[in-house]
Amino acid sequence: MSKWITIGEIVSIWGVSNSFNVKKISDNKSRFKNIKKIYIQKGDEEPEIINVKEVIEKNDNIIIKFDDNLNENIENYVGKFLVIPEEELKTLKEDEYYIFQLIDLDVYDSNGNFLGKVIKYVENPKANDLIVISNDEEIMIPFIKEFIKEINLKEKKIVVHNL
Incomplete structure (x- = not known):
């Protein structure tokens, strides 16, 4: 079973078509570039995999537009976290820490x-x-x-x- 690491938080709905304002919690500048799928989790729930249509960088936040086939009401995603399995973390130098x-x-x-x-x-x-x-x-x-x-x-x- 993977340990899940938070890389962002959905803070609000953006526009009208499955787009969300996401607060980044990652120093990896390229973390969200060319991303096609993302894991979304709330608490100890098993993460849900969602297809990503588009990512727009916006200062410290990003706008992510998801696939049209969301499993829940769009409002229910606010407050959930974007996560990745710990195995996908970039290897750090000796004196660097997450x-x-x-x-x-x-x-x-x-x-x-x-x-x-x-x-x-x-x-x-x-x-x-x-x-x-x-x-x-x-x-x-x-x-x-x-x-x-x-x-x-x-x-x-x-x-x-x-x-």
């Missing part, structure tokens, strides 16, 4: 003190921040080498330089 890989990792300082878990990743033009939870409060740690000492996906942990 955001979903960082979520829920335990975070420790250089002395081994537990600081919290990564709860989300926030993009910031000056520095990318990890948000961790510690003693019921959020701490933002810039996701740059000066702050991040080690990321170990096998041990599910991140070590940061002492703050």
